[in-house]
Amino acid sequence: MKLKNLSFSKLWVLGVFVFFACGEDDPTPPMMDTSFYATQLGGETMVPDPDNPGQMVEQGFLNLRTVVTNTVLEIASNEGGTYNDLQPYFSVLLNEVGRNELSGFTTLVQDFTIFLAEATGAQNFQYTGLNMAEAHNSTNPRMNGLINDADYDLFIQAVVAGAAEAGITSPEVLGPVGDLLESVREPIVQRPDGENLDLYTRLGGSGLVEDPDNPGTLIEAGYLPLRAVVTSTVLVIATNEGGKYDNLQPYFTVLLNEVGAGDTSGFTTLVGGFSDFLAANIGSTNIEYNGLNMRDAHDPTVNSRMTGLITAEDYDLFVQAVVEGALENNVPESIIGEFGALLNSEGLRDAIIQA
Structure with a gap:
């Protein structure tokens, strides 16, 4: 009886040994990557990196x-x-x-x-x-x-x-x-x-470019043409060639007197504020307008830099000045049309025209 048990034990151990030995000699094949x-x-497969x-x-x-x-x-x-x-x-x-x-x-x-x-x-x-x-x-x-x-x-x-x-x-x-x-x-x-890209993106978007007015600084590409148009608009009103903008001069009395005295701080603030307003309303995601709302900005009782209430006729003349400023900067007519639509939007006109 003991011999029989011993023989069985030996056979079992041998079987286990053979099983593992076979496992070592014949490993399970790795899964193939069929991706x-x-x-x-x-x-x-590792190869030399030509870029590094x-x-x-x-x-x-x-x-x-x-x-x-x-x-x-x-x-x-x-x-x-x-x-x-x-x-x-x-x-x-x-x-x-x-x-x-x-x-x-x-x-x-x-x-x-x-x-x-x-x-x-x-x-x-x-x-x-x-x-x-x-x-x-x-x-x-x-x-x-x-x-x-x-x-x-x-x-x-x-x-x-x-x-x-x-x-x-x-x-x-x-x-x-x-x-x-x-x-x-x-x-x-x-x-x-059928829906256009937002206007700010089409003007250049948020990519940064050299600021021609401030060497060594960068400015968003989409903001640059806006500022150029606003600057030209204010200048065509201020220079008033041929008396074309006589009716707008009274509204800019404070600004024109400052510039005449060599003080351009108000001019810079106006250009920056109006440019920010336009940028924020045509799709900029980085530029915010933080000035007065349009009604208060054009109400002399709120804004001390404003003289007189704007009439519909004078607002139309201002829009004409914006168009002239845009043309000076070679803005395509289709883009000018979109600016016109913004400036003539019912909400904006109603806020600005108060006379």
């Missing part, structure tokens, strides 16, 4: 990054005006690059590449940026305007061109990438077809 990232883009000498990068990530970089450069270079309609959205980025500030460019390329890498099956990258809806509306200070379907189609066209420049033209690759971009169309496209 698009692995099968079509190069996957996790001495470093390695996953082949799949490198291919995606090359396409993204080419896409952004395709839009930025805008050869032949192909991507004119996309330029306003990139106001911040394009003006940074124009000043040789590349941090925003690098961040955009990196974030978009990581987004694509994760979406195509990469295991070592995780997108942690804004969701697609927030990334493409005014909650993102680097975004100007809301995208419509036509402009999103144009962006996809730029991606295809960027891929072709990288030597990627196979439908097996472009098709799934196109499907991926289509899958996020809904949160990205936030402006209905």
Whole structure:
């Protein structure tokens, strides 16, 4: 009986040993990575990073990054005006690059590449940026305007061109990438077809440019033409060539006397305040108007710089001066028409015209 038990024990131990020995000799095959990232883009194979000498990068990530970089450069270079309609959205980025500030460019390329890498099956990258809806509306200070379907189609066209420049033209690759971009169309496209971009974005948006009136400082590109038009408007009224604006002179008595005495502080304040008002009302997300409301600003009992109540005829003459100021700055007639619509809006006219 003891011998039988001993023999069984030996056999059991031998069986266990053989089982584990076989496990070591014949390990379970690893799961194959069948993701698009692995099968079509190069996957996790490590290769030298051409943009960072001495470093390695996953082949799949490198291919995606090359396409993204080419896409952004395709839009930025805008050869032949192909991507004119996309330029306003990139106001911040394009003006940074124009000043040789590349941090925003690098961040955009990196974030978009990581987004694509994760979406195509990469295991070592995780997108942690804004969701697609927030990334493409005014909650993102680097975004100007809301995208419509036509402009999103144009962006996809730029991606295809960027891929072709990288030597990627196979439908097996472009098709799934196109499907991926289509899958996020809904949160990205936030402006209905037929609705214009906001006027501030079309004037240049929030991208920063050198301020010609203040060397060494920057100013939003969209604010610059507004300030130029307002400055010209005040000057055409003040110079009053041919007596065209005789009827407006009394309202500007305080200002004109200050300027005549060499004091331009009131002039600067007026130009800044009116420019801020326009910017805030045509789509600026960074500039606020903090002055008097329009009724109080044009009521002599509230605003000591105002002399007399404005009539409808004189307000029309003021709008005419704004048009002249805009024409002096080569503002397109279509844009002038939109300014006119704002200035002649019922609420604004009712607040300003008090006589």
